[in-house]
Amino acid sequence: MDHPIPIAPSSSPLQRTTSKSGSYPPVPSVCVVTGGTGFVGCRLVEMLVERGASKVISFDVVPPPKDAWHHPNIEWRVGDITDKQAVDELLSTPNIGCVWHNAAAVGPFHPKPLYYKVNYEGTQNIIESAKKYGINKIVFSSSPSTRFTGVDVDGLTEEEMPSLPLDNYMQTYAETKAMGEMEISKVCTNEFMTVAVAPHQVYGPRDNLFLPNLLEAAMNGKLRVFGKGYNRICFTHVDNYCHGLIIAEKALYPDSPALGKFYIVTDGKTHPEGEQYLIFWKILDEAIVGMGFPSLWGKAHLPKGLLLFIASICDVLQKIFGIILKLNTFNVIVLTMHRWFDIKAAETDLKFEPIIGFREGWDETIVWFRENWLPKQSKSKGLGGIAKTTQSKIDIQDESSKKVR
Template identity: 30%
Template sequence: MATRIRPSTKRCAVIGGSGFLGRHLVERLVEKGFSVTVFDITQSYELPGVTFHQGDLCDKQALITALKDVSLVFHCASPAPASDDRALFQRVNIEGTHTVVEACQEVGVQKLVLTSSASVVFEGTDIKNGKEDLPYAKRPIDYYTETKIQQEKIVLEACSKKKGFFTVAIRPHGIFGPRDPQLVPILVDMARRGKMKFIIGDGSNLVDFTYVENVVHGHILAAEHLKQDSPLCGKAYHITNDEPILFWDFMSKVLVSLGYDAPRYHLPYMLVYGIALLLWLLTLLLGPLVTIKPIFTPMRVALAGTHHYYSCAQAKQDMGYQPLVGLQEAISRTVTSYMHLRKEA
């Protein structure tokens, strides 16, 4: 019988390493002395110490090749939440994650850290200082979230101390930072089209926005503390900036820093939500005949008009988590990286 080579503890893989969060994670791992393998459908950059494998997440043989001699895997791959491609969510978040778990187990990976989402417990109503013991949403706010719930269950249920396969899920909320392809570009685009004049509700709702470096820090801490006798095994942890901010204050800070007007006019929350719900029903009914893409969906209205912020107490206790970059500094760094989107430009 062939002797099994123990994977190097300084070799790791980042699945989805070409994406926004994935690339920031890869760069930090390299700084910490890791040899990193990236597995993704595309390659968007080159970096010394990083090996790229392009492939389909559902191709187990391709994954097995990429994960050879790797002891630690970060699974960050997921379509953007704004996508409306249900088949893609199903394929990547559910089928792909099943394949990742199977490939990890077959090649002897010891640790799997999943990028989940705090939205797995959010149903469109207020969450204040939410803890990890909240139940999964019975009515997820969108299909993306529905598949993220299934994804998290797949990974956490695979944890087996007996087999030496340890898993943990990180639940960030409202990730932003330099190179973010979603939040700031979409915000600026809406401002340029005159769609950011209104505040939904009374503007008093607190939310979490989390700087990408802090999300990366949470992932690496989880990997470092994930071991046989660790409380992390098979658990999920909220990772945020730990500084809830008024949703519309955050939007205003970003917009004003880039030369755009802050939202000023208030619209009743229930009125906007009702209109969004009606438009959503129309898209379902008329979908086979005409393409309708409403700006305000029930999900977006709920995210803009309710409280949703989460406690990091468990992450602080079990892995010593503290945000590395405060919220104001994070906003400043992010805005500076988007000067090409200033109003004058």
Template identity: 30%
Template sequence: MAAVEVAEVERWCVVTGGRGFAARHLVEMLIRYEMFHVRIADLAPAIQLEPHEDSGVLGGALRSGRANYVSADLRNKAQVIRAFQGAEVVFHMAAPDSSINNYQLQYSVNVEGTKNVIGACVEVGVKRLIYTSSPSVVFDGVHGVLNADESMPYPPKHNDSYSATKAEGEALVMKANGTNGLLTCSIRPSSIFGPGDRLMVPSLVAAARAGKSKFIIGDGNNFYDFTYVENVVHAHVCAERALASGGEVSEKAAGQAYFITNMEPIKFWEFMSQILEGLGYERPRIKIPAVVMMPIAHLVEVIYKLLGPYGMKVPQLTPSRVRLLSRSRTFDCSKAKDRLGYSPVVPLQEGIRRTINSFSHLRVENKPNREGSSKASRFLGDGKVADTLLWKDKKQSLFAILILFAIYYNFVATGSSIITALAKVLLAASIFLFIHGLLPEKIFGYKIEKIHPSQFHLSEESSRQLSLSVISLWNEPVKTLKSLCQGNDWSLFLKVVLILLVLSFAGALSLRSLFVIGVPIGFTAFLVYDKKEQEVDSMVLRFKSSMRERRHGISAKLFGNKKND
């Protein structure tokens, strides 16, 4: 009797946003496990593989037909339906960059797009929908979150547009559970990191190379849950398997949200320091209170809203990010362990090691050499600040001097009081806002982004947050005073005395004197050091040696006198 070959039934799954960071790892894991044929859905008209992908499992799967790519915009339901045809499972991972605080963009994808995903799943008969959410859905940006579980409700006001719209999308997915036999659940992975990350590590290295990674925002003691990317995609697979199990397991798993972490909380700035040190950069050391950074962040955000339509890059310093960097955020994974069978497959330190190794091209020794780079240039970050102060970009340096001269002429040389200077700034801002309001919506094809009055409204929640920040700022010197009262920390005492002496000296100078002294020093001191680095270093070493000898001499006299007594 001839053998009858039974053709393999093709079971398809879809990964939306399939070319994103975590989604790429999920696609490769699904291919390796041979659980499904994988359809990758994303915005680009065609898939562009990186060399390692082309020679790896993804390239092989695309060539063999075990994976394919479809271009789909979630905001277009017809395209979503076409992408989901014949699929048994959908992993909905698509979302805009979380750093872009644009409500219209975030809402159109995270809410309207998710509605289309749910509608398409119901229409074409998808059986299981796993939604990639975020722990930010329970974060208000004001209060820290410590070991929170899934019973924690959504806050009345979220930290940013991304968090608010992800919460709306998640609620829609939970509500859709059971519709036409569709089973759903939501995965909330906390602070994903690992190989292939295009945001956190590259931004961290860029800041280090620009001399901006020396600073810690807040007190540096806030704890975080970072999650290695392989653990995140493993959690998605666990969720799909739980929903597919049937019976009581499926009933318990479906219609629920799950926090996913490495189950190893760590201080936020310690994690960042380990990444930086692993790549050869210095760890952050200088602490800046969050309350000091918030006004600057608000100003940067306003400027971006004005200039963003004209090509300004998305800023890294925003109010929502300052809150994220200075608050604790840790979560309990017990529910995912119990109902999904999830536990991390890669420990935190191993994940950090793999991440550092994957970014070897960003190590400090591989930093592109700059002509004329010196210790002064490296101290200034080898960036625009160095180019300006060291006169490497003369056009940029002259432009900076012109701006400083304008500030001096309008606010300093006139002997203006603080109130007069503030009035001038407000006058200039009022004229700008009035003229900006008169402009048409488009000029020569460029869209003019209008400023909504709500941008200047201080909500009750913002007022409360400002009050908490002021209290936090007050508590810092109170802690110092408590330490001084104990009388046993000489190092702290000397630091306080030195700072107060410097402030008393600076306070004796007029604003005009400070400007006249400070600006020339800024533009000459670094330049002189850049040209006479060896001579200056030699002088500093001689001075340090002389001071050590004097200190030893004084100590010997004091202790000698005590012995004689």
């Protein structure tokens, strides 16, 4: 008699249907997910259990969220990847089939030293402990920003993008993620197999970084279309990214074409004419209007040159006073440049196909935010600050890193 597929109680109707109806390859019996309480990490933990893992250990400096799935196959372990002893204890667990290394200091808002400790030194700790305890598979969660130079990325493949290391990086996050990825790729052999997989612009129910910050700015009347507003972009539903991470483990075998490589996975063909891009500000406006806020397209657009000038001043203010401002040079550039990718490499080497279509995934995400995020919001004044969920995680990560010596 077949056992029913376990389904995470916090998953959305679309996520439930996709998990139940899909035919997916088996996963390792024992799995480790670093950064397992984050937006992506939490969903990855859930999907590994839904696909048959008997034990999934989430390892994160941030405690599990209130709606965390307390399934007997999940262990929510609080720990810091910058703590070598804690990482050793984690990876000494018997029979670990793969480590999904998602833990990172993400975005442009953390203190600079934290990026190096978490994204680079933390990755080194994972590699060293994995080797020490005979674990021979690591799937590394990377970022396309590791290859961004400020020049448009208009439908490029991974091979057509700049190779690492870059001469200059647009932000410390990108630089330190690149450093971590290079370490992962450098150690890859037929005996110790690694691969790096990245999404682009992850969205979905329970997102605590991308949409909350932009929607909060729109709610407070602080958001306008940057530039002309027709920059092309691709999106990745959180389940599509987690699916890409999970099946990447299957591509780790001796002499695999994926060994040591970097792949980008997205929602694929999202344009009505079959292209793999969307118009960013048009799509974002759907979510803004979906919250009941005024459309951005009825307001004056902000010229890119003016924004860059103001952002440069904001950059200086942040350095002098140690404050966080949403407007910075990096954000202006990424919100006005073309950034979409051709995912044929992931389709070929990883056998990746999106499991959730963009249109249905985006529509459900808007509904989720209207029903779950919006009722908890209150308007604020000023240009400073970021979403509470984002700031809370930053504070926890920074405090933990200060304790580890």
